[in-house]
Amino acid sequence: MSFTVVLVGRPNVGKSTLFNRLAGKKLALVDDTPGVTRDWRSAPGFVGGLSFTVVDTAGLEDVTDDSLEARMRRQTEQALERADVALFIIDARAGVTPMDRHFAAILRKSKTPVLLVANKSEGKASKSGLYESYELGLGDPIPLSAEHGEGMADLVEGLLPFVPKEAEDEPETEAPAADASDEGPIPIGDQPEPEEDKTKPIQIAIVGRPNVGKSTLLNSLVGEERVLTGPEAGMTRDAISVDWEWRDRRFKLVDTAGMRRRARVDEKVEKLAVADTLRVIRMANVVVLVVDAEAILDKQDLNIARMVISEGRSLVIAVNKWDIVDDRAMALRQVEDKLEAALGYIKGVKVVTISALRNQKLGTLLDAIVDTYTVWNRRIPTSQLNRWIEGVLDHHPPPLIEGRRVKIRYVTQVKSRPPTFALFVNKPLDLPESYQRYLIGHLRDSFDLPGVPLRLLLRKGNNPYAKE
Numbered sequence: 001m002s003f004t005v006v007l008v009g010r011p012n013v014g015k016s017t018l019f020n021r022l023a024g025k026k027l028a029l030v031d032d033t034p035g036v037t038r039d040w041r042s043a044p045g046f047v048g049g050l051s052f053t054v055v056d057t058a059g060l061e062d063v064t065d066d067s068l069e070a071r072m073r074r075q076t077e078q079a080l081e082r083a084d085v086a087l088f089i090i091d092a093r094a095g096v097t098p099m100d101r102h103f104a105a106i107l108r109k110s111k112t113p114v115l116l117v118a119n120k121s122e123g124k125a126s127k128s129g130l131y132e133s134y135e136l137g138l139g140d141p142i143p144l145s146a147e148h149g150e151g152m153a154d155l156v157e158g159l160l161p162f163v164p165k166e167a168e169d170e171p172e173t174e175a176p177a178a179d180a181s182d183e184g185p186i187p188i189g190d191q192p193e194p195e196e197d198k199t200k201p202i203q204i205a206i207v208g209r210p211n212v213g214k215s216t217l218l219n220s221l222v223g224e225e226r227v228l229t230g231p232e233a234g235m236t237r238d239a240i241s242v243d244w245e246w247r248d249r250r251f252k253l254v255d256t257a258g259m260r261r262r263a264r265v266d267e268k269v270e271k272l273a274v275a276d277t278l279r280v281i282r283m284a285n286v287v288v289l290v291v292d293a294e295a296i297l298d299k300q301d302l303n304i305a306r307m308v309i310s311e312g313r314s315l316v317i318a319v320n321k322w323d324i325v326d327d328r329a330m331a332l333r334q335v336e337d338k339l340e341a342a343l344g345y346i347k348g349v350k351v352v353t354i355s356a357l358r359n360q361k362l363g364t365l366l367d368a369i370v371d372t373y374t375v376w377n378r379r380i381p382t383s384q385l386n387r388w389i390e391g392v393l394d395h396h397p398p399p400l401i402e403g404r405r406v407k408i409r410y411v412t413q414v415k416s417r418p419p420t421f422a423l424f425v426n427k428p429l430d431l432p433e434s435y436q437r438y439l440i441g442h443l444r445d446s447f448d449l450p451g452v453p454l455r456l457l458l459r460k461g462n463n464p465y466a467k468e
Contacts, residue, residue, distance in 0.1 A: 002164050005045060006055040006083035008107070010099045013091045014119040018146035019056035022047055041240050048156030050163060055079050085113045085162045088138060092118040092126035096133055104136040115158045116141045122148055201243065201250035202373050205284035207277060207308075209300050210258025212292045213320040217356035218242065218255045221366075227255050246366055254280050259304055278307075285376065285417070286369050287313045293321040293353070296331060297338040305343060312418045314376035314452045315349055316368050322353040323360060345437065348450020376452045378419060382412045385421070388446055392439065401430045420455040428458035 005022075007015040020026050022045035045054030057079050080086055088107055090100050107114045118130050121143035133141040142158050144151025206214045215227045218240075227240050241254045256277040281287055287308045291301050296319060308315050317335075325331050335351055343349060350368040354361045389411045398406045408431075410424040421443070425431055440454050 002050075002052055003084040003162050004042075004053045004055060004082065005159065005162075006057060006079050006086045006112075007089060008057055008080060008086050008103075009089035010097065010103065011058075013089045014146045015089055016056055018087075018089065018117075018119065018144075019043070019054055021146050021149060021152075022054045047152055047159075050156060050159055052159070055083060080110065080112055083112050085115060085159065086110070087117045088114050088136075089117045089119050090129070090133055090136075090141075092121045092129035092133070092141075092143065093123075094120075095129035096135065101136065104138055108137055113162065114138055117155070118143045119146055121145055122150055199250075201252040202369070203252045203254065203283060203285045204369060205254045205256060205277075205280045205287045205313075206290060207256050207281060207287055207304060208258065208290035209292070209298075209304075210260060212258070212290045213356045214258070214290050215255050217288075217290060217318065217320065217354070217362075218253050220356045220359050220362060221246075221253060249370065254284070256280050260300065281308060281313060282311055284313050286316060286373050288316050288318050288365070288369065290318045290320050290356075293319050293325045293331065296335055297342075302338065302342045305349075309343070309346055309453045312453055312455070314372045314418070315346070316365070316372050316451075317349060317351045318365055319351060319353045320356050323355040323358055328353075345440075346451065346453060347441070347444055350451050372451055375449055376418055377416050378447075378449065379416055380413050380419075380447050384447075385411045385413065388443070389423075392442055396438070398431060398435050401427075401432075406431050414457065418453045418455060419449060420457065422457045422459050424459045426460070428460050431458060 007019055009015055019041075023043040024046055025043070042053050042055045045052050086107065088104065090096060104116075116133060116136060116138040118126070118133050118141040120126060121130060122145040126143070130141060130143055142151065142154045144155055206218055208214050218227055219225055222242055222244050226242055241252055244251045244253055257274060259274055259277055289301065289305055289308065291297055297305075297317075305315060305317070317339075319331075319335065322328070332351075332353075339349060339351070350372055352361060352365045352368050354365055356362070389408060393408060398408065407426045408423060409426070412422055414420050414422045423431075423439070436456055436458075440456055443456075444450065444454060
Protein backbone atom coordinates (compact mmCIF):
# COMPACT_ATOMS: atom_id res chain seq x y z
CA MET A 1 0.00 0.00 0.00
CA SER A 2 1.26 3.54 -0.78
CA PHE A 3 0.62 5.21 2.61
CA THR A 4 -1.00 4.53 5.99
CA VAL A 5 -4.12 6.22 7.39
CA VAL A 6 -4.97 5.77 11.08
CA LEU A 7 -8.43 6.48 12.51
CA VAL A 8 -8.45 8.01 16.00
CA GLY A 9 -11.05 9.57 18.27
CA ARG A 10 -12.97 9.04 21.48
CA PRO A 11 -15.19 5.93 21.81
CA ASN A 12 -18.34 5.52 19.72
CA VAL A 13 -17.76 8.22 17.10
CA GLY A 14 -17.85 5.76 14.19
CA LYS A 15 -14.21 4.81 13.63
CA SER A 16 -14.95 1.13 12.97
CA THR A 17 -17.84 2.02 10.66
CA LEU A 18 -15.51 4.22 8.60
CA PHE A 19 -12.85 1.48 8.71
CA ASN A 20 -15.29 -1.03 7.23
CA ARG A 21 -16.37 1.52 4.61
CA LEU A 22 -12.78 2.13 3.48
CA ALA A 23 -11.83 -1.57 3.63
CA GLY A 24 -14.90 -2.57 1.58
CA LYS A 25 -15.73 -5.36 4.04
CA LYS A 26 -17.28 -5.70 7.48
CA LEU A 27 -14.03 -6.57 9.19
CA ALA A 28 -14.34 -4.60 12.43
CA LEU A 29 -17.11 -5.21 14.94
CA VAL A 30 -19.63 -2.37 15.06
CA ASP A 31 -22.09 -1.77 17.88
CA ASP A 32 -23.63 1.16 19.75
CA THR A 33 -21.78 0.06 22.90
CA PRO A 34 -18.74 2.32 23.49
CA GLY A 35 -15.33 0.65 23.57
CA VAL A 36 -16.07 -2.34 21.31
CA THR A 37 -12.70 -1.93 19.56
CA ARG A 38 -9.72 -2.59 21.84
CA ASP A 39 -6.75 -3.48 19.61
CA TRP A 40 -5.70 -1.61 16.51
CA ARG A 41 -6.20 -3.51 13.28
CA SER A 42 -5.23 -2.78 9.68
CA ALA A 43 -6.52 -3.66 6.23
CA PRO A 44 -6.10 -2.50 2.62
CA GLY A 45 -8.24 0.59 2.07
CA PHE A 46 -9.72 1.89 -1.18
CA VAL A 47 -11.59 5.11 -1.91
CA GLY A 48 -11.84 7.28 -5.02
CA GLY A 49 -8.99 5.49 -6.82
CA LEU A 50 -6.62 5.77 -3.85
CA SER A 51 -5.18 2.67 -2.24
CA PHE A 52 -3.63 2.72 1.22
CA THR A 53 -3.46 0.89 4.53
CA VAL A 54 -6.25 1.89 6.91
CA VAL A 55 -5.85 1.32 10.66
CA ASP A 56 -8.74 1.18 13.12
CA THR A 57 -7.93 1.95 16.76
CA ALA A 58 -9.54 1.84 20.18
CA GLY A 59 -11.38 4.88 21.48
CA LEU A 60 -9.12 7.40 23.18
CA GLU A 61 -9.63 7.66 26.95
CA ASP A 62 -8.07 10.27 29.26
CA VAL A 63 -6.26 7.73 31.47
CA THR A 64 -2.56 7.02 31.97
CA ASP A 65 -2.48 4.28 34.64
CA ASP A 66 -2.23 0.50 34.11
CA SER A 67 -5.96 0.01 33.51
CA LEU A 68 -7.36 -1.63 30.39
CA GLU A 69 -8.35 1.79 29.01
CA ALA A 70 -4.81 3.09 29.51
CA ARG A 71 -3.34 0.08 27.71
CA MET A 72 -5.81 0.62 24.86
CA ARG A 73 -4.67 4.24 24.64
CA ARG A 74 -1.00 3.21 24.44
CA GLN A 75 -1.88 0.83 21.60
CA THR A 76 -3.57 3.69 19.75
CA GLU A 77 -0.56 5.95 20.27
CA GLN A 78 1.68 3.22 18.88
CA ALA A 79 -0.46 2.98 15.73
CA LEU A 80 -0.49 6.78 15.42
CA GLU A 81 3.31 6.96 15.42
CA ARG A 82 3.50 4.51 12.50
CA ALA A 83 0.96 6.33 10.30
CA ASP A 84 1.47 8.87 7.50
CA VAL A 85 -1.75 10.73 8.30
CA ALA A 86 -4.37 10.51 11.06
CA LEU A 87 -8.10 11.08 10.73
CA PHE A 88 -9.34 12.55 14.00
CA ILE A 89 -13.02 11.65 14.07
CA ILE A 90 -15.70 13.45 16.07
CA ASP A 91 -19.46 12.90 16.27
CA ALA A 92 -21.03 15.95 14.57
CA ARG A 93 -24.45 15.18 16.07
CA ALA A 94 -23.07 15.16 19.61
CA GLY A 95 -20.95 18.24 19.01
CA VAL A 96 -17.46 18.90 20.36
CA THR A 97 -16.99 17.34 23.80
CA PRO A 98 -14.34 18.13 26.44
CA MET A 99 -12.63 14.85 25.57
CA ASP A 100 -12.50 15.88 21.89
CA ARG A 101 -10.82 19.15 22.92
CA HIS A 102 -8.34 17.32 25.15
CA PHE A 103 -7.17 14.94 22.45
CA ALA A 104 -7.21 17.60 19.74
CA ALA A 105 -4.67 19.50 21.84
CA ILE A 106 -2.49 16.37 22.01
CA LEU A 107 -2.82 15.67 18.28
CA ARG A 108 -1.82 19.25 17.37
CA LYS A 109 1.58 18.49 18.95
CA SER A 110 1.91 15.12 17.18
CA LYS A 111 4.44 14.60 14.40
CA THR A 112 1.76 12.80 12.39
CA PRO A 113 -0.36 15.12 10.18
CA VAL A 114 -4.02 15.21 11.25
CA LEU A 115 -7.23 15.67 9.25
CA LEU A 116 -10.39 16.50 11.20
CA VAL A 117 -13.41 14.36 10.20
CA ALA A 118 -16.92 15.26 11.37
CA ASN A 119 -18.73 11.94 11.15
CA LYS A 120 -22.50 11.41 11.30
CA SER A 121 -22.97 14.65 9.33
CA GLU A 122 -26.15 13.53 7.60
CA GLY A 123 -29.18 15.69 8.39
CA LYS A 124 -29.66 19.10 10.04
CA ALA A 125 -28.87 17.85 13.56
CA SER A 126 -25.17 17.78 12.71
CA LYS A 127 -24.82 21.42 11.59
CA SER A 128 -24.07 22.93 15.00
CA GLY A 129 -21.48 20.26 15.79
CA LEU A 130 -19.83 20.82 12.42
CA TYR A 131 -19.44 24.55 13.13
CA GLU A 132 -18.16 23.86 16.67
CA SER A 133 -15.38 21.65 15.30
CA TYR A 134 -13.48 24.68 13.94
CA GLU A 135 -12.51 25.54 17.51
CA LEU A 136 -10.33 22.40 17.70
CA GLY A 137 -7.60 24.13 15.66
CA LEU A 138 -7.17 21.26 13.20
CA GLY A 139 -8.28 23.08 10.09
CA ASP A 140 -11.49 22.73 8.11
CA PRO A 141 -13.50 19.65 9.09
CA ILE A 142 -14.39 17.04 6.49
CA PRO A 143 -18.12 16.33 6.88
CA LEU A 144 -19.11 12.76 6.06
CA SER A 145 -21.36 9.89 7.01
CA ALA A 146 -19.43 6.63 7.29
CA GLU A 147 -22.65 4.66 7.66
CA HIS A 148 -24.26 6.03 4.49
CA GLY A 149 -21.12 6.66 2.43
CA GLU A 150 -21.67 10.41 2.11
CA GLY A 151 -18.75 12.84 1.82
CA MET A 152 -16.19 10.35 0.49
CA ALA A 153 -15.15 12.75 -2.30
CA ASP A 154 -14.15 15.37 0.28
CA LEU A 155 -12.17 12.71 2.15
CA VAL A 156 -10.31 11.76 -1.02
CA GLU A 157 -9.43 15.41 -1.61
CA GLY A 158 -8.07 15.63 1.93
CA LEU A 159 -5.93 12.50 1.50
CA LEU A 160 -4.44 13.41 -1.89
CA PRO A 161 -1.51 15.45 -0.48
CA PHE A 162 -0.30 12.35 1.38
CA VAL A 163 -0.09 10.09 -1.69
CA PRO A 164 3.58 9.42 -2.47
CA LYS A 165 4.64 10.78 -5.86
CA GLU A 166 5.67 7.35 -7.17
CA ALA A 167 2.14 6.05 -6.41
CA GLU A 168 0.40 8.80 -8.36
CA ASP A 169 1.46 7.29 -11.69
CA GLU A 170 0.30 3.78 -10.80
CA PRO A 171 -2.98 2.47 -12.27
CA GLU A 172 -6.01 2.76 -10.06
CA THR A 173 -6.74 -0.21 -7.86
CA GLU A 174 -10.30 -1.31 -7.52
CA ALA A 175 -11.74 -2.35 -4.20
CA PRO A 176 -11.68 -6.14 -3.80
CA ALA A 177 -14.86 -8.06 -4.38
CA ALA A 178 -16.54 -9.62 -1.39
CA ASP A 179 -14.80 -12.82 -0.38
CA ALA A 180 -17.20 -15.74 -0.64
CA SER A 181 -15.32 -17.49 2.14
CA ASP A 182 -16.48 -14.76 4.53
CA GLU A 183 -20.02 -16.08 4.27
CA GLY A 184 -19.52 -19.69 5.30
CA PRO A 185 -17.62 -22.94 4.81
CA ILE A 186 -15.73 -23.45 1.56
CA PRO A 187 -17.82 -25.72 -0.71
CA ILE A 188 -16.41 -29.03 -1.82
CA GLY A 189 -16.01 -29.41 -5.57
CA ASP A 190 -14.91 -32.22 -7.86
CA GLN A 191 -12.33 -30.21 -9.80
CA PRO A 192 -8.63 -30.53 -8.89
CA GLU A 193 -7.07 -27.40 -7.44
CA PRO A 194 -3.81 -25.85 -8.71
CA GLU A 195 -0.57 -26.63 -6.94
CA GLU A 196 0.15 -24.82 -3.69
CA ASP A 197 1.51 -21.30 -4.17
CA LYS A 198 4.30 -21.06 -1.62
CA THR A 199 4.52 -17.29 -2.08
CA LYS A 200 1.16 -16.91 -0.34
CA PRO A 201 1.14 -16.69 3.46
CA ILE A 202 -0.10 -19.55 5.61
CA GLN A 203 -3.20 -18.23 7.37
CA ILE A 204 -3.15 -19.26 11.03
CA ALA A 205 -6.14 -18.73 13.31
CA ILE A 206 -5.33 -18.73 17.03
CA VAL A 207 -8.47 -19.85 18.87
CA GLY A 208 -9.55 -21.14 22.26
CA ARG A 209 -11.48 -20.35 25.41
CA PRO A 210 -11.07 -16.92 27.07
CA ASN A 211 -7.88 -16.22 29.01
CA VAL A 212 -5.82 -19.20 27.82
CA GLY A 213 -3.03 -17.05 26.36
CA LYS A 214 -3.98 -16.56 22.70
CA SER A 215 -2.95 -12.90 22.54
CA THR A 216 0.21 -13.58 24.54
CA LEU A 217 1.13 -16.25 21.99
CA LEU A 218 0.71 -13.85 19.06
CA ASN A 219 2.78 -11.16 20.81
CA SER A 220 5.53 -13.67 21.62
CA LEU A 221 5.68 -14.88 18.02
CA VAL A 222 5.93 -11.40 16.44
CA GLY A 223 8.19 -10.08 19.21
CA GLU A 224 6.14 -7.01 20.21
CA GLU A 225 3.01 -6.01 22.15
CA ARG A 226 0.85 -6.10 19.05
CA VAL A 227 -2.40 -6.96 20.88
CA LEU A 228 -3.59 -6.23 24.39
CA THR A 229 -2.99 -8.83 27.08
CA GLY A 230 -3.89 -8.94 30.75
CA PRO A 231 -5.66 -10.89 33.45
CA GLU A 232 -9.11 -9.76 32.27
CA ALA A 233 -10.94 -12.58 30.44
CA GLY A 234 -12.48 -11.77 27.07
CA MET A 235 -10.12 -8.89 26.32
CA THR A 236 -9.84 -9.59 22.57
CA ARG A 237 -12.99 -8.86 20.57
CA ASP A 238 -12.03 -8.12 16.97
CA ALA A 239 -10.04 -10.72 15.09
CA ILE A 240 -6.61 -9.07 14.69
CA SER A 241 -4.40 -10.21 11.80
CA VAL A 242 -0.64 -9.68 11.63
CA ASP A 243 1.63 -10.44 8.66
CA TRP A 244 4.85 -12.11 9.75
CA GLU A 245 7.79 -14.14 8.39
CA TRP A 246 9.69 -17.05 9.89
CA ARG A 247 12.45 -19.03 8.17
CA ASP A 248 11.64 -17.38 4.82
CA ARG A 249 8.02 -18.51 5.12
CA ARG A 250 5.20 -15.98 5.23
CA PHE A 251 2.39 -16.23 7.77
CA LYS A 252 -0.78 -14.31 8.53
CA LEU A 253 -1.44 -14.73 12.24
CA VAL A 254 -4.98 -13.99 13.41
CA ASP A 255 -5.78 -13.56 17.09
CA THR A 256 -9.45 -14.18 17.91
CA ALA A 257 -11.93 -13.65 20.71
CA GLY A 258 -12.28 -16.36 23.34
CA MET A 259 -15.11 -18.80 22.71
CA ARG A 260 -17.22 -19.74 25.72
CA ARG A 261 -20.03 -22.26 25.72
CA ARG A 262 -23.01 -20.92 23.79
CA ALA A 263 -25.26 -21.04 26.86
CA ARG A 264 -22.94 -18.61 28.66
CA VAL A 265 -22.74 -16.08 25.83
CA ASP A 266 -25.42 -13.46 26.47
CA GLU A 267 -23.87 -10.07 25.62
CA LYS A 268 -24.44 -8.81 22.09
CA VAL A 269 -20.82 -7.74 21.62
CA GLU A 270 -19.56 -11.18 22.66
CA LYS A 271 -21.93 -12.83 20.21
CA LEU A 272 -20.55 -10.60 17.44
CA ALA A 273 -17.00 -11.46 18.49
CA VAL A 274 -17.68 -15.22 18.42
CA ALA A 275 -19.29 -14.90 14.98
CA ASP A 276 -16.13 -13.11 13.82
CA THR A 277 -14.02 -15.96 15.21
CA LEU A 278 -16.09 -18.49 13.26
CA ARG A 279 -15.49 -16.47 10.08
CA VAL A 280 -11.75 -16.51 10.74
CA ILE A 281 -11.75 -20.29 11.28
CA ARG A 282 -13.49 -20.82 7.93
CA MET A 283 -10.83 -18.76 6.17
CA ALA A 284 -7.82 -20.29 7.98
CA ASN A 285 -5.36 -22.84 6.65
CA VAL A 286 -4.22 -24.00 10.08
CA VAL A 287 -6.12 -23.49 13.33
CA VAL A 288 -4.05 -23.43 16.51
CA LEU A 289 -6.28 -24.39 19.43
CA VAL A 290 -4.69 -22.93 22.56
CA VAL A 291 -5.65 -24.77 25.75
CA ASP A 292 -4.79 -24.08 29.38
CA ALA A 293 -2.42 -26.63 30.92
CA GLU A 294 -4.39 -26.41 34.17
CA ALA A 295 -7.65 -27.39 32.45
CA ILE A 296 -6.54 -29.41 29.44
CA LEU A 297 -9.11 -30.14 26.74
CA ASP A 298 -12.28 -29.51 28.67
CA LYS A 299 -15.67 -29.87 27.00
CA GLN A 300 -15.52 -26.49 25.27
CA ASP A 301 -11.99 -27.16 23.94
CA LEU A 302 -13.21 -30.38 22.36
CA ASN A 303 -16.27 -28.64 20.93
CA ILE A 304 -13.99 -26.09 19.24
CA ALA A 305 -11.74 -28.88 17.92
CA ARG A 306 -14.72 -30.73 16.43
CA MET A 307 -15.93 -27.53 14.78
CA VAL A 308 -12.50 -26.92 13.24
CA ILE A 309 -12.44 -30.44 11.81
CA SER A 310 -16.02 -30.19 10.50
CA GLU A 311 -15.02 -27.00 8.63
CA GLY A 312 -12.21 -28.94 6.94
CA ARG A 313 -9.42 -26.92 8.55
CA SER A 314 -6.17 -28.45 9.77
CA LEU A 315 -5.67 -28.47 13.54
CA VAL A 316 -2.72 -28.09 15.89
CA ILE A 317 -3.20 -28.08 19.68
CA ALA A 318 -0.96 -25.84 21.79
CA VAL A 319 -0.99 -26.66 25.50
CA ASN A 320 -0.05 -23.29 27.01
CA LYS A 321 1.31 -22.45 30.50
CA TRP A 322 3.24 -25.74 30.47
CA ASP A 323 5.91 -24.19 32.69
CA ILE A 324 3.56 -24.31 35.71
CA VAL A 325 2.57 -27.99 35.32
CA ASP A 326 3.94 -30.27 38.04
CA ASP A 327 3.10 -33.79 36.79
CA ARG A 328 3.78 -33.44 33.07
CA ALA A 329 3.63 -37.16 32.26
CA MET A 330 0.12 -37.42 33.69
CA ALA A 331 -0.95 -34.26 31.86
CA LEU A 332 0.24 -35.67 28.53
CA ARG A 333 -1.60 -38.97 29.16
CA GLN A 334 -4.71 -36.93 29.88
CA VAL A 335 -4.37 -35.17 26.54
CA GLU A 336 -3.91 -38.45 24.67
CA ASP A 337 -6.88 -40.09 26.39
CA LYS A 338 -9.22 -37.17 25.69
CA LEU A 339 -8.16 -36.91 22.06
CA GLU A 340 -8.67 -40.62 21.55
CA ALA A 341 -12.12 -40.52 23.14
CA ALA A 342 -13.37 -37.38 21.42
CA LEU A 343 -11.38 -37.18 18.17
CA GLY A 344 -10.36 -40.77 17.59
CA TYR A 345 -11.38 -40.52 13.94
CA ILE A 346 -8.69 -37.87 13.36
CA LYS A 347 -5.51 -39.75 14.15
CA GLY A 348 -2.27 -37.89 14.67
CA VAL A 349 -3.35 -34.36 15.65
CA LYS A 350 -0.12 -32.63 16.67
CA VAL A 351 0.01 -31.53 20.33
CA VAL A 352 2.77 -29.10 21.36
CA THR A 353 3.42 -28.02 24.95
CA ILE A 354 4.45 -24.36 25.15
CA SER A 355 4.78 -21.35 27.40
CA ALA A 356 3.81 -18.28 25.39
CA LEU A 357 4.77 -15.97 28.25
CA ARG A 358 8.30 -17.41 28.49
CA ASN A 359 8.76 -18.04 24.72
CA GLN A 360 9.25 -21.77 25.31
CA LYS A 361 8.97 -24.25 22.38
CA LEU A 362 7.44 -21.72 19.97
CA GLY A 363 9.77 -23.01 17.24
CA THR A 364 8.42 -26.52 17.82
CA LEU A 365 4.89 -25.17 17.49
CA LEU A 366 5.72 -23.46 14.19
CA ASP A 367 7.33 -26.65 12.85
CA ALA A 368 4.12 -28.52 13.72
CA ILE A 369 2.04 -25.86 11.94
CA VAL A 370 4.11 -26.09 8.75
CA ASP A 371 4.08 -29.93 8.81
CA THR A 372 0.31 -30.03 9.29
CA TYR A 373 -0.20 -27.46 6.53
CA THR A 374 1.88 -29.61 4.18
CA VAL A 375 -0.27 -32.68 4.90
CA TRP A 376 -3.45 -30.61 4.45
CA ASN A 377 -2.22 -29.67 0.94
CA ARG A 378 -1.02 -33.16 -0.02
CA ARG A 379 -2.05 -34.78 -3.31
CA ILE A 380 -1.83 -38.51 -4.01
CA PRO A 381 -1.46 -39.78 -7.60
CA THR A 382 -4.47 -41.67 -8.93
CA SER A 383 -2.36 -44.68 -9.85
CA GLN A 384 -1.21 -45.08 -6.24
CA LEU A 385 -4.76 -44.73 -4.95
CA ASN A 386 -6.06 -47.45 -7.22
CA ARG A 387 -3.26 -49.86 -6.35
CA TRP A 388 -4.15 -49.13 -2.73
CA ILE A 389 -7.88 -49.81 -3.19
CA GLU A 390 -7.12 -53.09 -5.00
CA GLY A 391 -5.09 -54.26 -2.02
CA VAL A 392 -7.83 -53.20 0.41
CA LEU A 393 -10.51 -55.08 -1.56
CA ASP A 394 -8.37 -58.21 -1.64
CA HIS A 395 -7.90 -58.27 2.14
CA HIS A 396 -11.11 -56.68 3.38
CA PRO A 397 -13.90 -56.40 0.78
CA PRO A 398 -17.17 -54.56 1.58
CA PRO A 399 -19.77 -56.59 3.47
CA LEU A 400 -22.61 -58.31 1.65
CA ILE A 401 -25.86 -56.34 1.40
CA GLU A 402 -28.88 -58.61 0.87
CA GLY A 403 -26.58 -61.32 -0.45
CA ARG A 404 -24.83 -59.02 -2.95
CA ARG A 405 -21.53 -57.21 -2.63
CA VAL A 406 -21.09 -53.49 -3.35
CA LYS A 407 -18.52 -53.10 -6.12
CA ILE A 408 -15.86 -50.40 -5.74
CA ARG A 409 -14.54 -49.57 -9.19
CA TYR A 410 -12.22 -46.60 -8.90
CA VAL A 411 -10.86 -43.91 -6.53
CA THR A 412 -9.25 -40.53 -7.21
CA GLN A 413 -8.38 -37.41 -5.25
CA VAL A 414 -10.61 -34.54 -6.39
CA LYS A 415 -9.18 -31.77 -4.20
CA SER A 416 -6.87 -30.94 -1.33
CA ARG A 417 -7.28 -28.51 1.58
CA PRO A 418 -8.53 -30.86 3.04
CA PRO A 419 -7.66 -34.02 1.06
CA THR A 420 -10.91 -35.15 -0.56
CA PHE A 421 -11.39 -38.40 -2.47
CA ALA A 422 -14.11 -39.63 -4.83
CA LEU A 423 -14.97 -43.32 -4.65
CA PHE A 424 -16.87 -44.71 -7.65
CA VAL A 425 -19.17 -47.58 -6.67
CA ASN A 426 -22.14 -49.28 -8.24
CA LYS A 427 -24.46 -48.65 -5.26
CA PRO A 428 -23.28 -45.64 -3.19
CA LEU A 429 -26.22 -45.76 -0.79
CA ASP A 430 -25.48 -49.37 0.15
CA LEU A 431 -21.88 -48.88 1.27
CA PRO A 432 -22.02 -48.96 5.11
CA GLU A 433 -20.69 -46.00 7.06
CA SER A 434 -18.56 -48.36 9.11
CA TYR A 435 -16.77 -49.49 5.95
CA GLN A 436 -16.33 -45.88 4.83
CA ARG A 437 -14.68 -45.10 8.18
CA TYR A 438 -12.46 -48.14 7.69
CA LEU A 439 -11.38 -46.85 4.27
CA ILE A 440 -10.60 -43.38 5.63
CA GLY A 441 -8.55 -44.83 8.49
CA HIS A 442 -6.68 -47.16 6.13
CA LEU A 443 -6.11 -44.27 3.71
CA ARG A 444 -4.71 -42.10 6.51
CA ASP A 445 -2.29 -44.84 7.63
CA SER A 446 -1.23 -45.92 4.13
CA PHE A 447 -0.39 -42.46 2.79
CA ASP A 448 0.76 -40.80 6.04
CA LEU A 449 -2.03 -38.23 6.42
CA PRO A 450 -2.06 -37.57 10.18
CA GLY A 451 -3.98 -34.87 11.96
CA VAL A 452 -6.09 -33.47 9.11
CA PRO A 453 -9.70 -34.16 8.12
CA LEU A 454 -10.18 -36.53 5.18
CA ARG A 455 -13.36 -36.54 3.12
CA LEU A 456 -14.73 -39.42 1.06
CA LEU A 457 -17.34 -38.69 -1.61
CA LEU A 458 -19.31 -41.61 -3.04
CA ARG A 459 -20.04 -41.47 -6.75
CA LYS A 460 -22.16 -43.84 -8.79
CA GLY A 461 -20.80 -45.19 -12.04
CA ASN A 462 -17.84 -46.84 -13.71
CA ASN A 463 -14.29 -45.62 -13.91
CA PRO A 464 -14.67 -42.23 -15.68
CA TYR A 465 -11.16 -42.49 -17.08
CA ALA A 466 -11.39 -46.05 -18.41
CA LYS A 467 -10.94 -46.46 -22.17
CA GLU A 468 -14.17 -47.29 -23.98
